[in-house]
Amino acid sequence: MxxxxxxxxxxxxxxxxxxxxxxxxxxxxxxxxxxxxxxxxxxxxxxxxxxxxxxxxxxxxxxxxxxxxxxxxxxxxxxxxxxxxxxxxxxxxxxxxxxxxxxxxxxxxxxxxxxxxxxxxxxxxxxxxxxxxxxxxxxxxxxxxGPWLVRHGAWDLGEFETAPQEEVVKALEAIPDKRKDWLSGSLCRHKPDFVRCFFAQWINGKWEEEEWRYAPSDDWDLNLAAGIYTKLHGQ
Structure with a gap:
């Protein structure tokens, strides 16, 4: 960025x-x-x-x-x-x-x-x-x-079209299993919390295990987030 x-x-x-x-x-x-x-x-x-x-x-x-x-x-x-x-x-x-x-x-x-x-x-x-x-x-x-409005619940992540399945699967393959379990758990079921936790470490198109970003930014791909949320939470 x-x-x-x-x-x-x-x-x-x-x-x-x-x-x-x-x-x-x-x-x-x-x-x-x-x-x-x-x-x-x-x-x-x-x-x-x-x-x-x-x-x-x-x-x-x-x-x-x-x-x-x-x-x-x-x-x-x-x-x-x-x-x-x-x-x-x-x-x-x-x-x-x-x-x-x-x-x-x-x-x-x-x-x-x-x-x-x-x-x-x-x-x-x-x-x-x-x-x-x-x-x-x-x-x-x-x-x-959208990244800022979705993060604070003013807009709903479900309003954004999900990314193609191949992009979603590729992104999920790049996330450590432990983190996928965390993202699919109850603490990340609330969509504003999910996008906060996902994009804290999904930075510039890859998972950064040693980083944590606190504020939304222009590189938040909400279509990808919508697809991953659907995949992990079955919605």
Whole structure:
């Protein structure tokens, strides 16, 4: 996977980072010990988002809290250089947190952003192919953002056509038996958990036994995942 960000991806990273920071401040400040010291409430959407914001230098982990860097600045400074994996984690935060955002939680309907910061995110998403512009005020998710939406249960893996059987069989042959047993077990029956566990180690078309990837990425082949899930879980 190419780690260097394109111009469009850089714009998307900045838009999502500033929007997520705004969301974390608006949701967590009242329940935190100080305006610049946030507690994530041990809630996944906050944990994932805060961790992603730490990766790009807008928050810093401090014990059980997240220190807000440049707390009084509406447009804080972002480092010049970031990697594609940093963007993937921010998009993971966006997808997970979307269930708690009025303009986003209906994942099968058009997105009509009511805030400037979210509108900026949608425009940048469209530039990268993760959304489609359907009017001057409305957007819709595209299949390219499927990895993130499926990972967080906003879309169903079963909606994706399964890959050809020969591809599924070839992929299964490349996975160690112990891991196949794990992927076919009860812990991976829930489809969002299955794709998380499968793609954590299925990287660039092969099984990487010594690696574990935490965020979705563009190379998640959901058609292959749908085929393997069907094969392992009989659905």
């Amino acid at each position: 190419v780690e260097k960000l394109s111009e469009e991806e850089t714009a998307l990273l900045q838009a999502v980072a500033f929007w997520l920071r705004e969301e974390m401040l608006s949701h967590l400040v009242d329940m935190s010990p100080a305006p610049d010291l946030l507690h994530d409430l041990a809630q996944s959407n906050y944990e994932i988002s805060c961790s992603a914001l730490e990766r790009v230098g807008l928050l810093a982990s401090e014990g059980h809290y997240w220190r807000v860097l440049e707390p009084n600045n509406d447009q804080p400074t972002l480092a010049i250089s970031h990697k594609r994996s940093d963007l993937d984690h921010l998009l993971d935060g966006l997808a997970c947190h979307s269930d708690y955002v009025n303009d986003l939680y209906r994942h099968y309907e058009a997105v009509v952003p009511t805030k400037h910061s979210l509108n900026r995110v949608c425009i940048a998403m469209a530039e990268c192919g993760y959304m489609e512009t359907i009017s001057n005020k409305a957007f819709k998710w595209t299949d390219d953002f």
